[in-house]
Amino acid sequence: MAIAALAVATVAGAAGDAGRLPGARGVRVCAAAGPYWPTMTLALNGRTAWIACKEQSRVIRVNAANGRTLRSVRLRAPAIAVASGFGSIWALDSSGTLYRLNASSAKVARTIRLSLAAAYNIWIGGGSVWVADDQGARVVRVSPRTGIVVARIVVGDGPSDMAFSGAAGWVINHRDGELTRIDLGTNGSRRLATIDGDAPERMVWLRGSLWITGRGTDLLQVSADTGAIQRTIEIGASGIDVAADGDALWIPTRSAAVDVRGFPTMDALKHVAASSGAITTVARPTGRVDVHGLVAANGRVWITDNTNGILYRVS
Numbered sequence: 029m030a031i032a033a034l035a036v037a038t039v040a041g042a043a044g045d046a047g048r049l050p051g052a053r054g055v056r057v058c059a060a061a062g063p064y065w066p067t068m069t070l071a072l073n074g075r076t077a078w079i080a081c082k083e084q085s086r087v088i089r090v091n092a093a094n095g096r097t098l099r100s101v102r103l104r105a106p107a108i109a110v111a112s113g114f115g116s117i118w119a120l121d122s123s124g125t126l127y128r129l130n131a132s133s134a135k136v137a138r139t140i141r142l143s144l145a146a147a148y149n150i151w152i153g154g155g156s157v158w159v160a161d162d163q164g165a166r167v168v169r170v171s172p173r174t175g176i177v178v179a180r181i182v183v184g185d186g187p188s189d190m191a192f193s194g195a196a197g198w199v200i201n202h203r204d205g206e207l208t209r210i211d212l213g214t215n216g217s218r219r220l221a222t223i224d225g226d227a228p229e230r231m232v233w234l235r236g237s238l239w240i241t242g243r244g245t246d247l248l249q250v251s252a253d254t255g256a257i258q259r260t261i262e263i264g265a266s267g268i269d270v271a272a273d274g275d276a277l278w279i280p281t282r283s284a285a286v287d288v289r290g291f292p293t294m295d296a297l298k299h300v301a302a303s304s305g306a307i308t309t310v311a312r313p314t315g316r317v318d319v320h321g322l323v324a325a326n327g328r329v330w331i332t333d334n335t336n337g338i339l340y341r342v343s
Contacts, residue, residue, distance in 0.1 A: 048313045048314055048316065048336075049311050049314075050314060054338040054339060055095030055339045056339075057088065057090060057338065058081035058088060059334060059335060059337030060081040060084045060334055061318065061334035062083040065290075065292050066080065066082050067149060067269065067292070068080070068108075068109040068321060069107075069320040069321040069332045070320070070321025070322070070323050070331075070332040071110045071112040071321075072330065076090060076091060076098065077089075078112065078119075079332055080107040082106045082107050082334065086103060087100075087110055088100050092341075095339075098134070099133075099134035101135075103127060104123060105122045105123040105125065106122040107119060107120070108120055108149075109148070109150045112152070113152030114152070114157070114172040116129060116172070117129040117131050119150075120147055122147060124142045124147040124159075126139070126142055128140070138175050140175045140177075145162070145164035146164065147160070147161070148160035148161070148187070149189070151189075151192075153190065153192030153197060154192050154212040155172075156171060156172065157172050158190055160190075161180075162187065165183060165184060165201075166180050166182055166187070167183055167187050167199055181210055182217055183199045183201055184204045184206030184207075184208055185201055185204040187199045187201050187202075188200060188201065188230070189231040191233035191238055193233045196210065197209075197212055198220075198233070198238055198252065199217075200231045200240055200242075202229035202243075204222070205222045205224070205225065205227075205228050206219055206221075207219070207220045209252075220254065223240055223245070223248065224245070224257070225242055225243070225244050225246075226243045226244025227242045227243035227244060227245070227290070228242040230267060230268070231270070233272075234272040234275075237250060237302075238250040238251075238252050239270055239277055239302070240270075241267030241269075241279060243290050244265075244266055244287060246260050246267075248261075249261070263279055264283070264284075264295060264298075265281065265283055265284040265286070265295070266282045267282070268281065268282055268292045270322075271323060272302075273324035273326070275301055276299055277299070277301075277302055278299060278322070278324045278329045278342075279297075279298045280294040280296070280319045280331065281295050281296050283295040292318045292320060294313055295312070296310075297309070297310045310342060317340075318335040318336065319333065320335070321334075327343065328341055328342065329341070
């Protein structure tokens with residue numbers, strides 16, 4: 029595995045920053061992470077990347093072929109998350125407003141006020157758009173067709189990530205460690221288990237299991253039916269995030285020193301084969317690289333560092 033260039037030429041001023049991932053060339057984007065370390069600042073749609081620039085209260089559309097910013101969409105409040113689904117781009121601001129953006133024109137097609145205690149992330153799954161109410165211990169289900177809130181579903185304390193398969197959705201809650209299962213047919217929820225770790229907060233579904241990591245948490249393979257831990261994979265002090273692609277799990281990890289503070293500063297990018305548990309260290313930064321967005325698709329991994337304003341692609 030090697031780190032590939034995102035663009036043919038590095039934009040002016042970005043070469044030194046891209047050198048933080050040896051052998052990589054990156055694209056300059058917004059350095060606008062701000063406090064509280066947003067975790068979903070990146071979405072992919074075809075050949076374009078969409079990036080939430082939190083402190084600039086905007087979402088930008090970047091040409092993935094040459095790194096050129098094509099559009100900039102102003103939001104009403106700090107932009108904290110972005111996702112791609114249902115032929116659109118969905119953006120969330122800190123006031124709890126959800127925006128549906130036209131993926132071609134980048135124009136706002138609809139705004140939806142969600143009335144949340146603390147808006148957090150966006151997910152696409154189960155035929156719906158989902159938003160976390162971090163302080164309200166709920167997730168909000170929105171119809172992508174009508175923009176109407178279908179349900180406000182009680183989960184644990186601090187919903188931070190969701191995964192979906194078939195007729196079920198799962199929520200991992202980072203403050204109490206609760207793993208919640210949602211019946212997508214009835215919107216009923218039930219607690220499955222409490223997951224070990226200081227703050228289990230990132231999760232994907234792959235090959236019939238849930239894979240969970242987070243602050244003070246190794247990579248855990250968890251039963252989607254019972255919440256029981258099936259396997260623990262030692263990845264270092266903790267995982268910042270996890271993304272799945274085929275049999276591959278991609279995890280940017282923290283050092284022990286960083287883990288105690290909870291920063292999203294990457295110690296290494298690791299590849300785990302879900303079938304065997306084999307681990308490969310793909311890259312180790314030579315300088316600070318923060319992970320605010322992670323997407324894996326078609327054998328490639330994309331990372332947004334909104335502290336330093338760099339978008340990386342790993343192949």
